[in-house]
Amino acid sequence: MNAATDLFAADLLSKKRKKRNSIIKILLFAATMITVIILCILLLNIINNAFGVIAVENEVEPDTLAVDGTPLNELENPQLLYIIDTHLSRGLVRRFNDEYPLEERSAKELLELIEERIINSHVKKSWSLIDTVFRSSSIAAYFEANPEQERRFRAWIQPGFLVRSQSSTPENAGVRTAILGSLWIILITFLFAFPIGIGTAVYLEEYAVKNRLHKIIQTNIYNLAGVPSIIYGLLGLAVFVRVLEPVTSGALFGLTDGTTANGRTILSAGLTLGLLVLPIIIINTQEALRALPDSLRHSSYGLGATRWQTVRYHLLPNSFERILTGTIMALSRAIGETAPLIVVGASTFVAIDPSSPFSKFTTLPIQIYQWSARPQGEFRNIAAAAIIVLLVLLLSMNSFAIYFRNHYAKKRNY
Amino acid sequence: MYMSEQRKGDTAIVSIKRKIRPGEVVIHAVLLSCALLSIAITLGIVIILVKESILFFGSKEVRLVDFFSTTTWQPMIQKFGILPLLNATLTTSFIAVLTAVPIGIAVAVYLSEYASGKTRNTLKPVIEVLAGIPTVVYGYFAITFMTPLLRSIFGENIVEIYNTASAGIVIGILILPLVASMSEDALNAVPRTLREAAYGLGATKMETSLKVVLPAAFSGLAAAFIVGLSRAVGETMIVALAAGAGPNFTLNPFKAAETITGYIVRISGGDVSYNTLDYNSIFALGLFLFIITLTLNMISRKVVEKYREVYD
Numbered sequence: 001m002n003a004a005t006d007l008f009a010a011d012l013l014s015k016k017r018k019k020r021n022s023i024i025k026i027l028l029f030a031a032t033m034i035t036v037i038i039l040c041i042l043l044l045n046i047i048n049n050a051f052g053v054i055a056v057e058n059e060v061e062p063d064t065l066a067v068d069g070t071p072l073n074e075l076e077n078p079q080l081l082y083i084i085d086t087h088l089s090r091g092l093v094r095r096f097n098d099e100y101p102l103e104e105r106s107a108k109e110l111l112e113l114i115e116e117r118i119i120n121s122h123v124k125k126s127w128s129l130i131d132t133v134f135r136s137s138s139i140a141a142y143f144e145a146n147p148e149q150e151r152r153f154r155a156w157i158q159p160g161f162l163v164r165s166q167s168s169t170p171e172n173a174g175v176r177t178a179i180l181g182s183l184w185i186i187l188i189t190f191l192f193a194f195p196i197g198i199g200t201a202v203y204l205e206e207y208a209v210k211n212r213l214h215k216i217i218q219t220n221i222y223n224l225a226g227v228p229s230i231i232y233g234l235l236g237l238a239v240f241v242r243v244l245e246p247v248t249s250g251a252l253f254g255l256t257d258g259t260t261a262n263g264r265t266i267l268s269a270g271l272t273l274g275l276l277v278l279p280i281i282i283i284n285t286q287e288a289l290r291a292l293p294d295s296l297r298h299s300s301y302g303l304g305a306t307r308w309q310t311v312r313y314h315l316l317p318n319s320f321e322r323i324l325t326g327t328i329m330a331l332s333r334a335i336g337e338t339a340p341l342i343v344v345g346a347s348t349f350v351a352i353d354p355s356s357p358f359s360k361f362t363t364l365p366i367q368i369y370q371w372s373a374r375p376q377g378e379f380r381n382i383a384a385a386a387i388i389v390l391l392v393l394l395l396s397m398n399s400f401a402i403y404f405r406n407h408y409a410k411k412r413n414y
Numbered sequence: 415m416y417m418s419e420q421r422k423g424d425t426a427i428v429s430i431k432r433k434i435r436p437g438e439v440v441i442h443a444v445l446l447s448c449a450l451l452s453i454a455i456t457l458g459i460v461i462i463l464v465k466e467s468i469l470f471f472g473s474k475e476v477r478l479v480d481f482f483s484t485t486t487w488q489p490m491i492q493k494f495g496i497l498p499l500l501n502a503t504l505t506t507s508f509i510a511v512l513t514a515v516p517i518g519i520a521v522a523v524y525l526s527e528y529a530s531g532k533t534r535n536t537l538k539p540v541i542e543v544l545a546g547i548p549t550v551v552y553g554y555f556a557i558t559f560m561t562p563l564l565r566s567i568f569g570e571n572i573v574e575i576y577n578t579a580s581a582g583i584v585i586g587i588l589i590l591p592l593v594a595s596m597s598e599d600a601l602n603a604v605p606r607t608l609r610e611a612a613y614g615l616g617a618t619k620m621e622t623s624l625k626v627v628l629p630a631a632f633s634g635l636a637a638a639f640i641v642g643l644s645r646a647v648g649e650t651m652i653v654a655l656a657a658g659a660g661p662n663f664t665l666n667p668f669k670a671a672e673t674i675t676g677y678i679v680r681i682s683g684g685d686v687s688y689n690t691l692d693y694n695s696i697f698a699l700g701l702f703l704f705i706i707t708l709t710l711n712m713i714s715r716k717v718v719e720k721y722r723e724v725y726d
Binding site (some may be wrong): 009012017018020021024025027028029031032034035036038039041042045046049080158195196199200201203204207208215217220222223224226227228230231232233234235237238239242259275278279306307308332335336337338339341343345368369373382383384387390391394413 | 516555621649
């Protein structure tokens with residue numbers, strides 16, 4: 001073998017190696033792009049289901065209710081009352097009169113009643129956005145076969161969806177009670193977990209001597225952070241719902257509102273989620289305290305401050321934004337939690353706004369779960385709409401946290 | 415260490431002026447009790463799970479041996495064999511890990527070894543967004559996208575409407591960000607000198623990252639794998655929506671089968687009354703789940719601690 005062939009072989013080898021190098025690079029890049037693609041599909045899939053054509057059928061056509069050529073929505077009160085009298089049963093009319101006398105209602109309220117009870121339109125079938133765009137011929141065929149049904153385009157996510165309360169028909173359902181429930185619960189979670197979380201972190205970082213007890217508590221917190229959320233649900237069910245029922249149902253304070261169900265209340269749910277996010281808040285706060293330079297502590301002690309004065313006037317104010325950011329991230333995890341709340345006993349149907357911590361509850365993720373679990377397509381549509389509401393809520397919380405952190409990070413330079 | 419200095423400082427203060435400040439003592443006590451609450455939570459979990467499990471196994475309908483050896487879980491006819499539930503949990507978790515670990519490690523290698531700073535800064539937020547999406551949204555994704563996709567690929571006769579494959583793949587997507595970020599941490603912990611030595615010997619980037627850095631970070635990657643598995647085992651909403659509502663002992667991932675967590679959610683969702691076998695059974699299953707995840711988490715932390723010693 002001479003030197004020339006040796007060099008040639010080395011050149012061949014390096015070509016082969018270079019080729020392999022670039023193939024692997026492409027493969028790794030492709031794997032990374034998969035995550036981007038998954039995120040896009042996930043979001044598009046939700047948007048796809050939140051808009052689309054629907055087929056609506058009216059029990060009574062509004063045109064047939066017109067009197068002497070005047071369309072329904074221009075009629076006067078007496079004519080509207082006549083329509084109600086002739087189309088609804090006597091018993092039903094009497095019930096409406098008992099609730100709120102029909103004679104005293106405005107034309108607008110009467111029209112609403114007519115729309116709800118007499119026209120009684122309901123969605124027969126719904127299509128996704130992609131179907132609406134690409135399968136227009138089969139949709140057209142459907143409407144030809146069912147001429148009594150009206151074709152409409154519906155955005156399932158709409159202002160009304162936010163303010164309406166729950167309903168058994170998807171087109172009338174909204175997430176108002178769910179949003180209020182989520183906010184109530186998150187408030188209780190915050191009030192419970194924030195002080196205790198900070199207290200624990202301050203103790204572990206600033207007070208505790210690094211002995212056995214410290215190590216046990218620290219290990220224990222890491223372990224708690226890894227416990228599946230459903231286990232916290234079981235803990236909440238056994239402790240807050242069952243053992244502490246007099247407290248969580250409000251009976252102890254004489255505050256039971258008529259809707260409470262045996263401790264399965266907002267308070268129980270909020271405390272359960274509080275236990276769930278506690279380890280996260282502790283770990284985040286510990287990291288925030290650890291990031292502070294020791295010179296800060298030393299100068300405070302050097303001036304004769306006590307330990308608490310150091311914590312209160314120097315350490316907490318200087319790590320404030322990091323602690324709060326971590327807490328908001330933890331709370332946004334709590335807002336998205338579903339499983340523990342089902343175990344604690346979320347109500348399947350709540351149409352009344354929660355009025356106190358002792359009310360029954362439902363939350364956004366629970367609504368999404370219950371609607372997704374139903375086979376009808378329309379419920380999947382409103383589940384998608386509710387997901388958009390939840391994601392926007394989470395996004396705004398997290399952007400606030402990031403803005404807050406960046407805003408304060410600029411002011412400090414160490 | 416800072417703590418030891420601080421302790422020295424304390425004794426100095428005490429010797430100059432021995433004064434006990436009541437306020438400081440009270441605050442110390444309050445903070446200590448906050449810290450002890452976390453221990454109380456763990457004890458609470460253990461006591462409650464064990465107590466209800468004792469009631470469950472103590473009842474005459476349930477035998478411990480049957481619990482771990484029979485393949486029927488039908489509380490209606492007093493048959494309590496955990497195997498179908500456990501089997502479904504293992505199937506979904508296995509599929510999840512199979513999805514998440516290869517992609518997760520590939521993402522980590524790309525981000526830590528190949529990507530430029532700019533690429534990393536644009537891709538990392540995407541992965542963080544995936545990590546922040548609630549699990550119920552993934553459940554929705556499983557039933558409205560993944561299941562129809564699997565059914566159109568493999569045929570509607572083979573893939574049932576509810577199946578463990580769809581749930582497993584989507585759990586894989588759920589734990590992907592976790593596996594990727596833990597793996598990236600492990601890769602970043604490998605010292606630069608190792609890479610520079612490899613380059614110095616004439617290795618290509620691919621040879622350096624796959625044959626030097628990856629093996630060096632092996633224990634960290636193993637920890638990522640174990641934590642991912644633990645998350646997959648405890649995952650609830652995806653399986654509750656997509657895997658099916660009824661225990662079924664099958665190894666076919668295209669068939670419906672209820673997991674441990676799926677069963678707990680279904681039973682407790684239907685206003686279960688206290689002191690019934692149903693009520694006790696969800697706690698017995700919870701205990702089982704708790705032991706599995708705790709063991710996995712502890713193993714992963716031991717593994718991480720061990721590999722830290724090697725390079726620090």
